[in-house]
Amino acid sequence: MSEPLLRALTRLRGVLLDEEQLVRAVASGHRRGGAPKPPWRRAELRYVDLKAGRRLQSVTFDATQSFTANHAPGDAARDAVDDLLDLGFGQWEVETLDEVHRLRVNKSGEAVVTTTRREAAETAPDRSHDRAKDRLLPEDHPVLVALGISDAQGRVRSARQAKYRQVEEFLRLLDGTVTAALESGKLRRPTVEDPLRVVDLGCGNAYLSFAAHAHLSARGLPVRLTGVDTKAQSLRHGREVATELGLGADDVDFVQGGIDDAEVAPAPEVVLALHACDTATDDALARAVGWQAPVVLAAPCCHHDVAAQLRRAPTPAPYDALTRDGILRERLADTLTDAMRASLLRLEGYRVDVVEFVGSQHTPRNTLLRAVRTGRPPREADRDELDMLTETWRIRPRLGELLER
Numbered sequence: 001m002s003e004p005l006l007r008a009l010t011r012l013r014g015v016l017l018d019e020e021q022l023v024r025a026v027a028s029g030h031r032r033g034g035a036p037k038p039p040w041r042r043a044e045l046r047y048v049d050l051k052a053g054r055r056l057q058s059v060t061f062d063a064t065q066s067f068t069a070n071h072a073p074g075d076a077a078r079d080a081v082d083d084l085l086d087l088g089f090g091q092w093e094v095e096t097l098d099e100v101h102r103l104r105v106n107k108s109g110e111a112v113v114t115t116t117r118r119e120a121a122e123t124a125p126d127r128s129h130d131r132a133k134d135r136l137l138p139e140d141h142p143v144l145v146a147l148g149i150s151d152a153q154g155r156v157r158s159a160r161q162a163k164y165r166q167v168e169e170f171l172r173l174l175d176g177t178v179t180a181a182l183e184s185g186k187l188r189r190p191t192v193e194d195p196l197r198v199v200d201l202g203c204g205n206a207y208l209s210f211a212a213h214a215h216l217s218a219r220g221l222p223v224r225l226t227g228v229d230t231k232a233q234s235l236r237h238g239r240e241v242a243t244e245l246g247l248g249a250d251d252v253d254f255v256q257g258g259i260d261d262a263e264v265a266p267a268p269e270v271v272l273a274l275h276a277c278d279t280a281t282d283d284a285l286a287r288a289v290g291w292q293a294p295v296v297l298a299a300p301c302c303h304h305d306v307a308a309q310l311r312r313a314p315t316p317a318p319y320d321a322l323t324r325d326g327i328l329r330e331r332l333a334d335t336l337t338d339a340m341r342a343s344l345l346r347l348e349g350y351r352v353d354v355v356e357f358v359g360s361q362h363t364p365r366n367t368l369l370r371a372v373r374t375g376r377p378p379r380e381a382d383r384d385e386l387d388m389l390t391e392t393w394r395i396r397p398r399l400g401e402l403l404e405r
């Protein structure tokens with residue numbers, strides 16, 4: 001049943017200002033019928049305990065960023081609540097210790113409110129203020145909602161927990177690498193006129209592309225991201241998500257094509273290639289070298305090429321025990337492939353390390369090659385090391401062929 005909006009919002013205001021009872025409130029959407037759109041895609045309120053005492057925390061989200069403010073109880077909290085209630089959001093979901101209120105504004109501009117009771121034990125409110133701070137992309141970030149990792153209430157879906165963990169781990173690595181490269185001058189400081197050019201080769205559904213764009217933008221780094229994939233469906237999905245987030249082609253664009261030959265111009269400065277299959281990772285690394293990209297992050301996927309070569313070639317003494325059983329041979333192939341990729345990148349003037357991407361308890365594909373271009377000339381010792389490896393095992397890494405080394 002509908003009721004006058006003002007009456008329902010006044011009731012809601014009392015609930016929002018009850019610091020003992022309120023667990024969390026989320027405002028989203030906009031009212032129909034020509035009412036001005038709120039400047040935020042969504043807003044969230046909860047009480048947090050800071051050193052200075054309890055505060056009403058508001059987090060507002062635009063297409064790519066979130067903004068947090070803490071308001072002292074009393075006038076400041078009342079003003080913050082009133083400002084949000086005035087903004088013309090179309091829905092409110094307000095959780096208290098024992099109830100959930102859902103308010104929706106209907107076509108006639110009236111409120112439809114439903115209230116459901118909940119088990120008290122479920123709802124101990126989390127008042128810690130730094131919960132979201134540990135996250136590079138908070139659970140309720142619009143990008144995660146648009147990608148379907150989080151639900152409309154801004155909570156990571158249980159089936160998408162692993163993806164969220166992967167996004168966070170990846171952002172942590174990206175953040176550290178970009179920060180170090182900027183500080184050491186290996187990466188230029190981008191400007192609004194000339195944003196950082198990032199390419200995601202084999203972007204798939206572009207989870208990591210959008211996450212990278214959102215995180216770098218939130219850090220104040222203007223960024224233009226290009227996703228490349230052979231699959232038309234991936235690109236359609238990426239474009240739909242970009243539209244939903246209000247991002248234009250100057251922010252995020254998608255190119256259908258192979259990693260080895262897709263047209264990406266001007267040359268990207270940060271090259272991402274995450275779980276591109278088999279030798280597609282070699283194609284990505286070769287492209288990065290061709291572009292002289294200052295920063296490269298590549299998480300290899302399967303390593304069939306070297307595994308097949310190991311099966312065909314006689315195993316050198318005394319290493320039979322390493323290749324007799326399939327599982328060990330596969331793991332050896334993974335290790336050899338990535339070690340040779342790292343060596344080849346070093347010969348191309350990159351400082352390279354191979355690090356864990358996500359914990360091995362979550363996925364076996366948990367290696368990441370992190371390379372920063374220093375331009376150092378190749379060293380004889382590196383060349384010799386690579387030669388000995390390929391001659392001993394009688395293998396020819398695909399990246400070596402592509403780079404003609």
Ligand SMILES: C[S@@+](CC[C@H](N)C(=O)[O-])C[C@H]1O[C@@H](n2cnc3c(N)ncnc32)[C@H](O)[C@@H]1O
Nearest residue numbers: 202203204229230257258259274275276277280
């Ligand atoms: C396992 S998915 C990974 C997607 C995404 N990078 C991620 O980590 O969530 C691999 C993607 O790479 C794409 N891909 C594989 N080989 C490719 C190639 N040679 N050129 C372009 N895309 C390729 C596939 O179509 C697929 O979407």
